[in-house]
Amino acid sequence: MARLTDVAQEAGVSLATASRALNGSRDRQVRPELRERVLAAAIRLNYSPHAAAQAMARGRSDAIGLIIGDITDPYFTGVSAGVSHAVQPSGGVVTLASTGGDHARRITLINLMRSQRARAIILAGALPVDEAELAELDAALAAYAELGQVALISQPGLTHHTVHPDNGGGAEALARGLNERGYTRAAIIAGPPTHQTATERAEGFARAWQGELRIHPCSFDRAGAGQAMVELMKHRPEVVFAVTDVMALGALAAARDAGVQVPNDVALAGFGDIPTLADVRPQLTTVRLPLEEIGATAVELALGGGEPQTLEIDVNVQWRESTPDLTKGL
Amino acid sequence: MARLTDVAQEAGVSLATASRALNGSRDRQVRPELRERVLAAAIRLNYSPHAAAQAMARGRSDAIGLIIGDITDPYFTGVSAGVSHAVQPSGGVVTLASTGGDHARRITLINLMRSQRARAIILAGALPVDEAELAELDAALAAYAELGQVALISQPGLTHHTVHPDNGGGAEALARGLNERGYTRAAIIAGPPTHQTATERAEGFARAWQGELRIHPCSFDRAGAGQAMVELMKHRPEVVFAVTDVMALGALAAARDAGVQVPNDVALAGFGDIPTLADVRPQLTTVRLPLEEIGATAVELALGGGEPQTLEIDVNVQWRESTPDLTKGL
DNA sequence: TTGTATGCGTTATCAG
DNA sequence: CTGATAACGCATACAA
Numbered sequence: 001m002a003r004l005t006d007v008a009q010e011a012g013v014s015l016a017t018a019s020r021a022l023n024g025s026r027d028r029q030v031r032p033e034l035r036e037r038v039l040a041a042a043i044r045l046n047y048s049p050h051a052a053a054q055a056m057a058r059g060r061s062d063a064i065g066l067i068i069g070d071i072t073d074p075y076f077t078g079v080s081a082g083v084s085h086a087v088q089p090s091g092g093v094v095t096l097a098s099t100g101g102d103h104a105r106r107i108t109l110i111n112l113m114r115s116q117r118a119r120a121i122i123l124a125g126a127l128p129v130d131e132a133e134l135a136e137l138d139a140a141l142a143a144y145a146e147l148g149q150v151a152l153i154s155q156p157g158l159t160h161h162t163v164h165p166d167n168g169g170g171a172e173a174l175a176r177g178l179n180e181r182g183y184t185r186a187a188i189i190a191g192p193p194t195h196q197t198a199t200e201r202a203e204g205f206a207r208a209w210q211g212e213l214r215i216h217p218c219s220f221d222r223a224g225a226g227q228a229m230v231e232l233m234k235h236r237p238e239v240v241f242a243v244t245d246v247m248a249l250g251a252l253a254a255a256r257d258a259g260v261q262v263p264n265d266v267a268l269a270g271f272g273d274i275p276t277l278a279d280v281r282p283q284l285t286t287v288r289l290p291l292e293e294i295g296a297t298a299v300e301l302a303l304g305g306g307e308p309q310t311l312e313i314d315v316n317v318q319w320r321e322s323t324p325d326l327t328k329g330l
Numbered sequence: 331m332a333r334l335t336d337v338a339q340e341a342g343v344s345l346a347t348a349s350r351a352l353n354g355s356r357d358r359q360v361r362p363e364l365r366e367r368v369l370a371a372a373i374r375l376n377y378s379p380h381a382a383a384q385a386m387a388r389g390r391s392d393a394i395g396l397i398i399g400d401i402t403d404p405y406f407t408g409v410s411a412g413v414s415h416a417v418q419p420s421g422g423v424v425t426l427a428s429t430g431g432d433h434a435r436r437i438t439l440i441n442l443m444r445s446q447r448a449r450a451i452i453l454a455g456a457l458p459v460d461e462a463e464l465a466e467l468d469a470a471l472a473a474y475a476e477l478g479q480v481a482l483i484s485q486p487g488l489t490h491h492t493v494h495p496d497n498g499g500g501a502e503a504l505a506r507g508l509n510e511r512g513y514t515r516a517a518i519i520a521g522p523p524t525h526q527t528a529t530e531r532a533e534g535f536a537r538a539w540q541g542e543l544r545i546h547p548c549s550f551d552r553a554g555a556g557q558a559m560v561e562l563m564k565h566r567p568e569v570v571f572a573v574t575d576v577m578a579l580g581a582l583a584a585a586r587d588a589g590v591q592v593p594n595d596v597a598l599a600g601f602g603d604i605p606t607l608a609d610v611r612p613q614l615t616t617v618r619l620p621l622e623e624i625g626a627t628a629v630e631l632a633l634g635g636g637e638p639q640t641l642e643i644d645v646n647v648q649w650r651e652s653t654p655d656l657t658k659g660l
Numbered sequence: 661t662t663g664t665a666t667g668c669g670t671t672a673t674c675a676g
Numbered sequence: 677c678t679g680a681t682a683a684c685g686c687a688t689a690c691a692a
Contacts (some may be wrong), residue, residue: 001476001477003668003669003670004669004670005669005670013678013679014678014679014680015669015670015671015679015680015681016671016672016678016679016680016681017677017678017679019670019671019672020671020677020678023670023671028672028677028678029677030677030678031677031678034677034678046473048441048444048445048473049445049669049670050386050445050447050668050669050670051382051445051446051447052381052382052383052385052386052391052446052447052668052669052670053382053386053668053669053670053671053684054669054670054671055382055670055684056380056382056383056386056668056669056670056671056683056684056685056686057669057670057671057672057683057684058670058671058672058684059671059684061382071401071407071410071411071414071426072404072407072408072410072411072605074402077401077402077407078402080401080402081401081402084401084428093425093427093442094426094427095423095425095426096401096424096425096426097423097424098414111378112381112423114378115378115379115380115381116381116382117380117381117382143376143378146331147331249608249609252609253608253609256611275402276606276609278579278583279579279582279583279606279609279610280609280610280611281586281610281611333684333685333686334685334686334687335685335686343662343663344662344663344664345663345664345685345686345687346662346663346664346665346687346688347661347662347663349686349687349688350661350662350687350688353686353687358661358662358688359661360661360662361661361662364661364662379685379686380684380685380686382684382685382686383668383684383685383686383687384685384686384687385668385686386667386668386669386670386684386685386686386687387667387668387685387686387687387688388668388686388687388688389668389687
């Protein structure tokens with residue numbers, strides 16, 4: 001593979017000149033004629049700059065690291081798309097890696113990004129509740145933070161930039177709206193109590209809800225929600241709130257399997273408004289998270305630098321078929 | 331940020347020893363006692379190896395580049411998950427980037443991976459049909475190929491490793507099965523004639539189909555498929571085959587909007603079996619692509635080296651509600 | 661087993 | 677404007 005030295009030689013100029021011609025360092029100019037010669041030589045030799053060498057010589061890298069939970073999860077891919085688009089203009093490169101929900105792997109990935117000397121790390125996904133794990137995460141991020149910016153997409157709690165969707169507020173609005181629509185007996189498919197995002201949503205709902213309420217914990221996925229739904233059906237709630245859309249879909253499938261009709265037998269609401277919902281019937285009421293905006297905001301924060309700040313992202317309820325208005329007759 | 335030199339000094343050993351202790355080069359051993367000292371020093375100084383420096387000194391990188399079309403597309407995320415899992419054990423790092431379907435950006439990304447000196451490039455997505463574009467792509471890959479392995483997930487046609495889902499065969503099987511189920515008037519929502527994957531599927535279907543057939547080109551997405559569906563409805567086909575699931579869902583939505591019922595008024599089939607389908611009713615007949623397997627196979631091929639070879643991936647039809655058997659009464 | 665010295669490809673500093 | 681040359685941080689051949 002041709003090196004810059006080779007290009008310089010081929011063009012009959014010095015290494016320094018070749019570097020300046022190809023890279024265009026802004027303080028040094030190169031005579032057009034020479035520049036042409038260098039460019040031509042580079043093309044002739046099929047030259048490709050050695051990114052690692054550049055990074056080392058420059059002492060910095062233009063990569064930004066994005067760590068997500070699961071690449072097949074529409075929540076994360078939505079955020080990733082936002083990050084990707086936002087980074088494009090600044091010519092940055094995104095290194096995407098997913099943890100699969102594994103704490104150890106998340107730490108590993110943070111250290112990996114540190115090794116890469118990434119300009120920033122964006123970490124999407126709920127913070128661990130376990131004290132030891134949180135401390136370990138904090139330590140890993142702190143170690144990185146003396147090198148680059150960190151932006152969290154989750155809950156406030158660590159001293160880094162944070163993008164925080166208003167989970168509690170959204171769930172509150174949902175609860176109030178359901179009350180107004182005549183519902184009085186609700187149940188929450190709440191996910192694990194150890195999951196901060198899940199908890200924020202469940203608590204927000206509970207805070208605003210007027211009436212009977214049953215809270216059923218379960219695993220933070222489709223299957224867990226399905227099982228929870230089966231259990232909850234025994235108590236015949238009027239409406240079920242699942243703390244994520246994916247879980248709401250799991251609940252919907254379980255209901256269908258059990259011969260329970262949504263919304264005739266029970267109303268159902270989710271959280272997130274993932275694209276998948278467009279093709280689901282009945283259309284699901286949910287709380288919309290602007291995923292792309294969330295990702296883009298994280299990039300802004302991370303690249304902007306400055307003191308750590310927390311940005312709240314507004315969410316809003318999308319009322320749809322799965323939660324009909326009971327006050328307007330059947 | 332602490333360098334290896336600092337660690338060596340702190341531990342009272344030479345640079346070389348520190349390197350060997352932390353990295354464990356296999357031909358040189360380090361006395362356990364010294365190793366402990368180095369490890370302790372590294373932790374004390376919060377040392378993090380400089381990946382770029384390592385890459386340069388070693389003359390190689392352990393990153394593998396994955397280039398996909400769209401990160402929000404379940405087809406690509408499925409493949410990505412497969413790649414990611416397959417790479418894990420070998421300790422590799424995946425750099426994921428998406429082209430957004432833009433040819434120029436794809437070329438840019440290939441060159442970027444070349445700059446990174448990635449050990450392999452996995453390129454997922456249909457090859458361009460445009461001669462000039464194909465030539466440019468070929469050139470970019472050829473330039474990279476003298477440095478690392480290339481694995482294509484698409485159609486055979488370039489001299490690199492290729493993972494090729496049997497699009498034509500799958501579509502043929504679908505067509506035959508529909509004939510057996512009593513259908514005689516079909517239509518294809520075919521996508522753009524310039525899209526190789528779309529074309530393989532449409533042609534496979536046409537090849538095996540016995541009876542009336544109308545082929546309707548459109549853009550390779552949900553919206554295009556919806557418009558196509560509206561057009562096709564005027565001709566009252568018994569069954570419509572959309573060349574991707576996403577397009578089938580677009581068609582389904584369009585049908586619903588037009589008051590046309592699936593499968594009562596028209597049967598519908600897709601291609602891919604993306605996870606989304608689990609929550610769609612009626613359950614959609616489709617041709618299942620084993621996405622994770624496809625991704626994993628690409629990794630095997632790329633990391634295995636050797637002469638370029640093409641691996642065909644078997645697909646199979648999933649018969650579901652959207653294409654009832656007409657020969658069994660209503 | 662340990663240490664010394666060299667080179668990886670590039671940028672940046674400093675003279676010409 | 678151009679050209680030597682010294683870093684950048686690490687791995688490794690070679691020497692001890």
